[in-house]
Amino acid sequence: MSATNTLSGLTADKPGTPKLLSRSAPRPMLRLLVAVVILLVLVSLPFFLAPYPLSLAGRALAFGLLVVSVDLLTGVMGMPSLGQVAYFGAGAYTAGLVGMHLSTSGVVQLLIGTLAGAALALLTGAVAVRTAGIVFLMITLAIGELAHIGVGSINAVGASNGLAGIPPVSVLPGGEPLVVPGYLYWWVLAVFVIGFCAAAVLNRSPLGRSMRGVRDGELRLRALGQNTYSVKLIAYTIAGGVAGAAGTAWVAQTQFISPGDLGFDMAAFALLSVVLGGAGSLWGPVIGAGLVIFVRDWLGGYIEGRGTLLLGVVFVIAVYVLPRGVAGIKWRSLRRKSSES
Amino acid sequence: MTTTDNPILDIRDLTLSFGSLTAVDGVTLRVQEGARHALIGPNGAGKSTLFGVLAGRLRATSGQIFFNGQDVTALSEAERARKGLVRTFQHSSLFLGMSVLDNVRLAVERTISQPKRPWPNPRRDRAVTDAAMTHLESVGLLSRPSSLCGALSHGERRQVEVAMVLACEPRMVLFDEPTAGMSVAETNRFAEIVESLPRKVTVVVVEHDLDIVFRLAERVSVLAAGKLIADGTPEDIRTNDAVQEAYLGTSSNDALFGAAS
Numbered sequence: 001m002s003a004t005n006t007l008s009g010l011t012a013d014k015p016g017t018p019k020l021l022s023r024s025a026p027r028p029m030l031r032l033l034v035a036v037v038i039l040l041v042l043v044s045l046p047f048f049l050a051p052y053p054l055s056l057a058g059r060a061l062a063f064g065l066l067v068v069s070v071d072l073l074t075g076v077m078g079m080p081s082l083g084q085v086a087y088f089g090a091g092a093y094t095a096g097l098v099g100m101h102l103s104t105s106g107v108v109q110l111l112i113g114t115l116a117g118a119a120l121a122l123l124t125g126a127v128a129v130r131t132a133g134i135v136f137l138m139i140t141l142a143i144g145e146l147a148h149i150g151v152g153s154i155n156a157v158g159a160s161n162g163l164a165g166i167p168p169v170s171v172l173p174g175g176e177p178l179v180v181p182g183y184l185y186w187w188v189l190a191v192f193v194i195g196f197c198a199a200a201v202l203n204r205s206p207l208g209r210s211m212r213g214v215r216d217g218e219l220r221l222r223a224l225g226q227n228t229y230s231v232k233l234i235a236y237t238i239a240g241g242v243a244g245a246a247g248t249a250w251v252a253q254t255q256f257i258s259p260g261d262l263g264f265d266m267a268a269f270a271l272l273s274v275v276l277g278g279a280g281s282l283w284g285p286v287i288g289a290g291l292v293i294f295v296r297d298w299l300g301g302y303i304e305g306r307g308t309l310l311l312g313v314v315f316v317i318a319v320y321v322l323p324r325g326v327a328g329i330k331w332r333s334l335r336r337k338s339s340e341s
Numbered sequence: 342m343t344t345t346d347n348p349i350l351d352i353r354d355l356t357l358s359f360g361s362l363t364a365v366d367g368v369t370l371r372v373q374e375g376a377r378h379a380l381i382g383p384n385g386a387g388k389s390t391l392f393g394v395l396a397g398r399l400r401a402t403s404g405q406i407f408f409n410g411q412d413v414t415a416l417s418e419a420e421r422a423r424k425g426l427v428r429t430f431q432h433s434s435l436f437l438g439m440s441v442l443d444n445v446r447l448a449v450e451r452t453i454s455q456p457k458r459p460w461p462n463p464r465r466d467r468a469v470t471d472a473a474m475t476h477l478e479s480v481g482l483l484s485r486p487s488s489l490c491g492a493l494s495h496g497e498r499r500q501v502e503v504a505m506v507l508a509c510e511p512r513m514v515l516f517d518e519p520t521a522g523m524s525v526a527e528t529n530r531f532a533e534i535v536e537s538l539p540r541k542v543t544v545v546v547v548e549h550d551l552d553i554v555f556r557l558a559e560r561v562s563v564l565a566a567g568k569l570i571a572d573g574t575p576e577d578i579r580t581n582d583a584v585q586e587a588y589l590g591t592s593s594n595d596a597l598f599g600a601a602s
């Protein structure tokens with residue numbers, strides 16, 4: 001309890017201080033600084049990393065954006081979901097098909113892929129968000145599995161072999177294709193930053209507040225006169241759009257998408273990342289996503305493909321050591337610092 | 342008195358059963374616009390259940406509810422709240438993981454802004470914050486807007502409840518034991534808030550503290566075992582034998598009202 005208190009800025013909580021906006025003034029500056037440093041590190045990765053680790057970083061970013069969309073539902077709105085892979089897949093396949101038949105422009109693919117993810121989320125969410133808790137989890141699991149099986153049976157998109165032969169993206173229509181790994185990575189990073197910022201803006205908006213209201217007391221929110229169904233459906237649609245954007249980034253990085261990329265393990269890893277990183281904070285789950293990809297694809301490579309097993313071990317340890325996820329530890333140390341000063 | 346002859350709430354033969362238990366049993370009651378009305382009754386009488394049915398959380402087994410001349414029996418809780426019929430909860434029901442200010446903002450946002458806008462708007466959000474701060478000020482919680490609700494004392498939570506219903510721009514507020522758990526000062530403050538409400542807001546309060554009942558109410562209804570057994574001015578109720586029976590199983594008025602008079 002006391003660890004979460006720091007989130008609300010108790011430090012400036014003196015009686016007779018109605019200037020409430022000043023309470024959060026120092027922290028945004030610090031946050032901005034940290035964000036800029038992290039962004040600089042991410043931007044400079046191509047100067048340090050070889051092509052393979054760099055492509056891994058690109059995939060981690062695309063996966064990280066998928067995790068952000070899962071966190072919007074799980075952490076912010078309090079509705080754990082396994083279905084975001086479906087909208088991730090919608091974005092990825094749409095972007096791939098657009099790339100093969102319409103335009104190699106990443107911007108065009110991003111827009112259409114995001115819309116595809118949002119549209120599918122709107123359609124399926126209309127039913128899904130009527131439920132809650134374990135039923136919602138099961139319905140979203142079914143949505144993910146249906147997408148996984150469905151796309152694997154359509155020959156036009158390569159069925160279970162996946163969609164191959166996707167050309168490298170260019171930024172703008174008719175631009176140079178991004179064949180240099182560093183440029184490609186920067187494009188994926190750009191999509192990630194756009195998606196993350198969209199989620200951060202949403203998080204600070206009235207809808208974000210209403211979403212937290214759904215999490216903490218949906219019935220109470222209704223008693224205040226809010227139509228919680230539309231709150232949930234709008235949020236679900238936006239989260240679907242974010243997942244779709246993540247799918248376009250994934251395809252841009254890998255130039256390949258197959259049903260295996262939207263399987264149950266992907267959905268479970270995304271939810272795992274949210275738990276590892278700290279549900280509700282947006283940046284924590286992104287770190288969780290990086291950790292998951294690192295353990296599974298990098299460390300896992302050294303022990304002959306036992307990445308998933310290793311991940312299970314990491315998860316069990318993490319739940320004991322960091323019950324609030326990565327975001328949880330960070331806050332605790334910040335609090336210690338602020339109480340010392 | 343500015344009370345008109347126009348009932349804002351008209352309850353007709355309202356019944357709610359939980360299986361074999363009839364918690365609200367054929368209640369018929371009219372509340373005039375602008376009234377200061379108290380609902381009392383022993384524990385388990387069905388007061389909170391009646392509030393739940395009126396607010397729309399619980400569905401009536403039979404009977405009708407008219408609010409402001411309109412049949413609202415079939416309307417959802419949210420729809421009734423939007424018409425101005427809101428209540429506080431006997432067991433505080435707040436957004437515990439959110440700040441005090443955000444709790445009130447959620448109520449304000451629905452009335453004066455756009456609770457589903459997915460991006461910030463500095464000017465409108467500022468107006469929401471200012472309105473929320475005004476409500477917090479009126480309940481005396483201005484000093485702690487950024488505290489998490491989960492970190493508040495019981496009495497403070499009750500105050501947040503009050504701020505939230507006031508932020509709903511209500512036409513009628515149902516207060517369910519608002520002062521339970523409040524300190525004497527907080528209780529007094531609550532009474533002052535109700536006294537300062539404009540007369541266009543109708544108030545019904547369920548209260549065990551009879552000092553508060555007699556201070557605020559112009560009319561008192563008594564519920565026992567789901568049935569309305571008395572309805573009248575505070576003076577009538579004080580001297581009503583059936584009320585004594587229901588409360589204490591005796592007809593000694595002093596036992597019940599001695600402290601209040």
Ligand SMILES: Nc1ncnc2c1ncn2[C@@H]1O[C@H](COP(=O)(O)OP(=O)(O)OP(=O)(O)O)[C@@H](O)[C@H]1O
Pocket residue numbers: 359362364382383384385386387388389390391431
């Ligand atoms: N959800 C429910 N299911 C079954 N029985 C219920 C339910 N809610 C309340 N009851 C029963 O209905 C009766 C009325 O309860 P209610 O809470 O309305 O009483 P009350 O007058 O508010 O009492 P108090 O003064 O203790 O708050 C009680 O016997 C209670 O046990």
Ligand SMILES: [Mg+2]
Pocket residue numbers: 388389390431517
């Ligand atoms: Mg009660």
